[in-house]
Structure formats: structure tokens, C-alpha cells
Amino acid sequence: MVIAGYILxxxxxxxxxxxxxxxLFYKDFYARVVITSKVDTMGxxxxxxxxxxxxxxxxxxxxxxxxxxxxxxxxPLATTGIAHSAYKSGYRIKREFGxx
Amino acid sequence: xxxxxxxAGFVLLLSVVWVILNESASWFIVLSGPVIAAVALYFTNxxxxxxxxxxxxxxxxxxxxWYCLVLLKEIYVAGFHAMAKIITKRVNIxxxxxxxxLTDDFHISLLANSITLTPGTVTMEKSGQHLQVIWxxxxxxxxxxxxAEIMGxxxxxxxxxxxxLSPFDSRSEAGE
Numbered sequence: 001m002v003i004a005g006y007i008l009x010x011x012x013x014x015x016x017x018x019x020x021x022x023x024l025f026y027k028d029f030y031a032r033v034v035i036t037s038k039v040d041t042m043g044x045x046x047x048x049x050x051x052x053x054x055x056x057x058x059x060x061x062x063x064x065x066x067x068x069x070x071x072x073x074x075x076p077l078a079t080t081g082i083a084h085s086a087y088k089s090g091y092r093i094k095r096e097f098g099x100x
Numbered sequence: 101x102x103x104x105x106x107x108a109g110f111v112l113l114l115s116v117v118w119v120i121l122n123e124s125a126s127w128f129i130v131l132s133g134p135v136i137a138a139v140a141l142y143f144t145n146x147x148x149x150x151x152x153x154x155x156x157x158x159x160x161x162x163x164x165x166w167y168c169l170v171l172l173k174e175i176y177v178a179g180f181h182a183m184a185k186i187i188t189k190r191v192n193i194x195x196x197x198x199x200x201x202l203t204d205d206f207h208i209s210l211l212a213n214s215i216t217l218t219p220g221t222v223t224m225e226k227s228g229q230h231l232q233v234i235w236x237x238x239x240x241x242x243x244x245x246x247x248a249e250i251m252g253x254x255x256x257x258x259x260x261x262x263x264x265l266s267p268f269d270s271r272s273e274a275g276e
Contacts, residue, residue, distance in 0.1 A: 015179070022186050030222075031193050034236050035186055038219030042179040045172070059123040066120055076216035076223070083224045083234060093193055 001053050008050030016043035028094040029086055037079045044071060110157075111137040157206055163261040167210075170253055174218050182219040182236055194238030198247030199229045200255055207258045214254045221250050 019039035026032050048068050052061040115133030122129045149156055185191050202208050212223040212231055225232040233250055240246050 015183070018183055018186065026186075026191075028193065030195075030234050031191055031236070034193065034220065034222050034234050035182065035191075037216075037222065038179060038182055039186075041217060042175060042219060045175065059120070062120045063123070066117065072217060073213070076213045079216050080212070080223050083222050087195075087224055093195065 001056070005050045005053030008053065009047050010050075012043045012046030012048075012050060014043075015039050015046060019043060029091050030083065030093055033079060033083050033086075037075070041072075041075060044068075107138075107141055110141060113137075114140060158204065158261075163257060167214075167254075167257050167261075170257060171214055171217065174214075174252065174254075178221075179219040185220070185237060191236050192238050193234065193236050194241070195224065195232060196235050196238060196241065196243065196246040196250070197230060197232045198243040198250070200231060200247070200251065202229065202255065202258055202262060204262050207262050211251065211254055211258055215250060 016039065019036045022035040022039065023032055026035065045068060048064050052064050055061055055064070111134050114137035115130075118133040118136055119125055119129055145152060200208060200211060202211060208226060208229065208231075212226045215221050215223045215231070215233055220236040222234045223231055224234055231247075233246075235246065235250065238246070240249075
């Protein structure tokens with residue numbers, strides 16, 4: 001169980017690393033918003049599941065689950081708010097790699 | 101009495117949260133949970149919602165549980181797809197708009213949140229039944245096709261919840 005937990009934490013950190021790489025690599029604002037928030041969502045979920053497995057305690061695992069639920073409820077609102085304000089402020093999509 | 105029964109599910113849910121936060125299932129904590137939940141719901145109804153909590157957040161519990169599992173699966177499936185696109189630099193980002201068949205405002209908000217949580221898409225604007233979404237893999241500009249692909253199984257699941265709970269009572273406000 002503990003080994004599976006560490007594997008999940010490692011995988012979650014790898015997802016987050018891809019998100020950070022994207023922030024540095026992509027120049028378009030919208031691409032950055034979409035890519036980083038999503039990959040980080042996957043990263044956080046995977047890391048929290050890993051910690052739940054390692055904790056070995058129901059109370060800690062349930063608290064982490066609660067934390068995850070609150071994050072999943074509020075995270076998208078922040079992302080939507082940022083993207084919405086950018087659009088209203090006049091930011092438009094930049095083509096970075098031709099047709100993709 | 102009917103109002104108490106209507107809110108029983110929420111009181112139970114909040115009591116479980118109370119027990120989890122206290123990390124204890126002693127008699128005192130278990131019995132104080134429903135009291136604190138009822139007080140919290142009362143003040144939320146009176147001061148925040150100016151209405152009834154139950155009628156604002158109508159969703160079938162079993163549909164919601166199934167929905168969470170589907171959402172988790174979709175987050176991972178779409179996440180791996182999005183990561184492949186990012187790493188191979190094959191992103192084709194665009195803003196697409198489409199309409200949902202859902203009419204209940206709470207269900208539309210749930211759908212918009214789920215779209216944002218799914219890797220590769222972010223809901224940018226919600227206006228009545230119309231959603232505007234930033235899409236990382238925009239291979240079509242057709243609203244119907246894009247909508248079907250982005251909403252996936254989320255819309256169908258929420259429709260099941262909506263048709264049972266509020267067949268005639270739509271809380272959706274067009275142009276909101």
C-alpha cells in the first residue's frame with residue numbers, strides 16, 4: 001500500500017512537472033491557462049490519492065478527500081474567472097505553431 | 101415538517117463533514133453534527149440564498165455519486181490526451197460556443213465546472229444555456245459537433261437528474 005502510494009505521488013509530481021514545463025514553453029495566455037490548470041488538477045488528485053494510501057488512517061484519508069472535493073469545486077471557478085477577465089479585457093488567441 | 105424532510109439529505113451530508121473535520125465519531129460529535137448542520141442551513145437560507153437551499157441545489161444523490169466517478173475517469177482520459185498534445189506541440193487552441201439542452205441553472209453550472217475540470221477545455225462564459233469554451237484540440241468550428249465532443253457523457257447524466265427532479269420547474273434565467 002505504501003509503495004503504491006509513493007508511485008502515485010511520483011506520478012502526480014510528473015503531471016505537475018509537465019504543467020510547469022508548459023508555462024515556460026507556451027507563450028499564448030489561453031494555452032497557458034488551459035494546459036497548466038488541467039495538468040495540475042490531475043497532479044493534485046494523484047498526489048492526494050497517494051498520500052491517502054500512505055497515511056494508513058481513515059480520518060486523514062477522509063480529510064484529504066474533503067480537501068480534494070473543495071478543490072474540485074472551487075478550482076474551476078478561479079480558472080473560469082481568469083479566462084473570462086482576459087477575454088473581456090481584449091486578449092485574443094495567438095497562433096504559436098502555425099496550424100498546430 | 102416537510103422543509104425538515106426536504107433538507108434531511110443536506111443535514112446528513114453536513115453532519116458527515118462535521119465528523120470528518122473533528123476526526124472523531126464520539127456520541128457528542130455525532131449528535132452535535134445535525135444540530136450544527138441545521139443551524140448552518142438555516143442561516144444560509146436566511147442570509148445568503150434568500151430562499152430554500154433544497155430548491156437551489158437540486159440533484160439526485162446517486163446520479164451525483166455516479167457523476168463524480170465519470171468525472172474522475174474523464175479527467176484522467178482527457179488528461180493523458182492533453183499531455184500528449186502538449187508534449188508533441190500539436191495544440192490547436194480556439195474558442196467555441198455551443199448550447200446545452202439542460203435548463204436548470206444549477207445543472208448548467210455543474211456542467212460548466214466539469215468542462216473546466218476536464219483537461220483540455222476551460223469554460224470561459226456561461227450565459228443561460230450558452231457556453232463558451234476554450235478548447236485545446238479544436239478540430240471543428242461546428243457548435244453542435246464541438247458541444248457533443250466537449251460535453252460528452254456529462255450532459256446526458258445531468259439530464260437524467262434534471263428530468264426526474266424538475267420536469268416543469270426551470271430555474272434557468274436566459275441572458276443571466
